[in-house]
Amino acid sequence: MSEKYTGQDNIEDHHVLSRLETSDYSLFLKNVNESIGSDSIVSVTMPIEKIDPLACLELLNNKQGYHYFWEKPSDEFAIAAGKALKTFDSRGEKRFRDIENQISKIKEQALEFTTVEHSHAGIHFLGGFSFFEESTDPAWKSFGSASFVIPEWQIIRDGHLTLLTLNFKLSEFYSITELDEKIKESFCEIEEVLKLNSEPEFSTSETLYRTPGNIVSRKATSSWIKSVNKAKRLIAENQFEKIVLAREATIRLSETPEPTHIINILREQYPNCYSFLIRNAGNKTFLGCTPERLISFKKNYLLTEALAGSIQRGNTASEDAYMSKELMKSPKNAHEHNYVIRAIEQKLKPFVKKIEKGTKPVIKKLTNVQHLFTPITAWLKEDISPLDIVETLHPTPAVGGFPWDQAKPYIKELENFDRGWYAGPVGWLNSQNGGEFAVAIRSGLVEKETATFFAGCGIVEDSDAETEWQETILKLRPMLSALKYD
Ligand SMILES: C=C(O[C@H]1C=CC=C(C(=O)O)[C@@H]1O)C(=O)O
Numbered sequence: 001m002s003e004k005y006t007g008q009d010n011i012e013d014h015h016v017l018s019r020l021e022t023s024d025y026s027l028f029l030k031n032v033n034e035s036i037g038s039d040s041i042v043s044v045t046m047p048i049e050k051i052d053p054l055a056c057l058e059l060l061n062n063k064q065g066y067h068y069f070w071e072k073p074s075d076e077f078a079i080a081a082g083k084a085l086k087t088f089d090s091r092g093e094k095r096f097r098d099i100e101n102q103i104s105k106i107k108e109q110a111l112e113f114t115t116v117e118h119s120h121a122g123i124h125f126l127g128g129f130s131f132f133e134e135s136t137d138p139a140w141k142s143f144g145s146a147s148f149v150i151p152e153w154q155i156i157r158d159g160h161l162t163l164l165t166l167n168f169k170l171s172e173f174y175s176i177t178e179l180d181e182k183i184k185e186s187f188c189e190i191e192e193v194l195k196l197n198s199e200p201e202f203s204t205s206e207t208l209y210r211t212p213g214n215i216v217s218r219k220a221t222s223s224w225i226k227s228v229n230k231a232k233r234l235i236a237e238n239q240f241e242k243i244v245l246a247r248e249a250t251i252r253l254s255e256t257p258e259p260t261h262i263i264n265i266l267r268e269q270y271p272n273c274y275s276f277l278i279r280n281a282g283n284k285t286f287l288g289c290t291p292e293r294l295i296s297f298k299k300n301y302l303l304t305e306a307l308a309g310s311i312q313r314g315n316t317a318s319e320d321a322y323m324s325k326e327l328m329k330s331p332k333n334a335h336e337h338n339y340v341i342r343a344i345e346q347k348l349k350p351f352v353k354k355i356e357k358g359t360k361p362v363i364k365k366l367t368n369v370q371h372l373f374t375p376i377t378a379w380l381k382e383d384i385s386p387l388d389i390v391e392t393l394h395p396t397p398a399v400g401g402f403p404w405d406q407a408k409p410y411i412k413e414l415e416n417f418d419r420g421w422y423a424g425p426v427g428w429l430n431s432q433n434g435g436e437f438a439v440a441i442r443s444g445l446v447e448k449e450t451a452t453f454f455a456g457c458g459i460v461e462d463s464d465a466e467t468e469w470q471e472t473i474l475k476l477r478p479m480l481s482a483l484k485y486d
Pocket residue numbers: 244246292307308309310336371397398399441442454455456457458475
């Protein structure tokens with residue numbers, strides 16, 4: 001869905017100040033002047049020289065406070081952002097609608113200026129939702145059940161274009177001159193840091209973070225096997241047809257890991273996945289590298305997908321091809337996958353003018369595992385917002401169950417941890433009715449020297465508990481190896 005910019009990679013080295021010496025900018029300031037004293041957000045965007053947004057996050061890191069990163073390298077799209085200018089929270093069943101209402105209000109009053117026409121110019125709302133309506137575990141308290149942020153600064157890379165957006169609260173300025181000065185000063189400050197004229201701190205750790213330990217404890221294995229077998233009994237009793245059960249693996253590290261270092265490894269090894277990182281004001285970081293798109297949304301055009309059914313990668317080309325074939329012909333994996341397609345189609349029906357899907361699943365190969373994958377495209381009716389669709393689709397049976405209402409209470413009963421934001425929707429929305437959300441699997445929560453990672457598996461009637469356990473190990477591998485822990 002990325003909009004390919006055909007302009008040049010390098011922005012001519014005009015100084016920020018001269019880029020704002022235009023009649024359009026003067027006109028913008030005149031309009032803003034009329035709103036002085038209001039609650040509006042003022043947002044100014046301009047292209048900057050090509051630079052890796054993850055590097056920007058490291059360079060502009062203030063060690064404390066809010067950080068956001070999002071990247072899908074194969075789409076040549078990334079967002080880095082820092083410092084929370086405004087935060088929106090909500091909880092409970094109405095959290096999607098509530099966040100939508102709060103964001104709409106901001107959008108109505110926003111005063112945006114850009115030196116380049118682009119669908120990513122302007123305010124972006126960055127955040128996500130917990131899996132269940134509420135989380136009870138204190139570990140997740142600072143994330144809440146729904147949390148979005150308008151950052152003070154945001155850098156977006158879309159193809160060849162890199163955009164820097166700065167946001168301000170108009171209520172903090174007494175005069176338009178003061179605001180104008182602040183805008184120019186902030187752009188100059190950031191551009192100066194990003195010029196990389198001074199050497200960044202070089203990382204020294206070679207054997208990063210490794211401490212002795214074993215995440216595959218006998219206790220964890222046996223409690224998993226019990227839960228899966230109980231789920232299979234419930235399926236045999238017709239309580240539900242499919243349930244996704246997950247487990248957590250907590251590791252203690254020898255030093256506090258730097259989340260951007262973990263993301264840097266993940267994004268290189270999994271370029272067709274979404275790498276994401278959200279560090280909140282409590283200095284906890286939720287991060288991951290997920291292969292699963294929940295939605296990509298541009299005006300009324302929607303992309304979603306069914307991703308469920310897994311097998312390991314082979315060690316050789318022929319072994320790998322054999323594994324793919326096994327996955328394609330496995331009835332158990334086909335069941336797991338078809339529940340997801342069925343649920344997505346049913347749930348989207350009231351919202352769409354047209355829906356199209358792949359005629360049969362294809363294989364999506366990741367470095368650690370391969371999955372069954374069916375892309376789904378829809379054209380939505382008028383006035384549907386991205387969060388209406390997020391609310392409708394979450395959770396798909398790739399992370400929840402089928403039928404959801406029947407399976408839902410058993411997830412809490414059969415898993416002995418709070419999912420928090422694991423498998424919830426994470427992503428971004430913008431002021432131009434675009435947005436993208438991924439399903440936050442292959443993820444973990446990092447705080448100081450403790451990291452907790454999550455992995456789940458779809459359980460159907462013919463699942464085998466031992467095989468599913470091995471699958472969780474495969475799914476944990478990316479995060480653990482990024483910490484040099486496997
Ligand atoms: C729930 C997870 O994966 C889902 C996505 C793809 C394949 C899955 C599977 O084959 O079980 C799961 O439905 C996870 O990685 O934690």
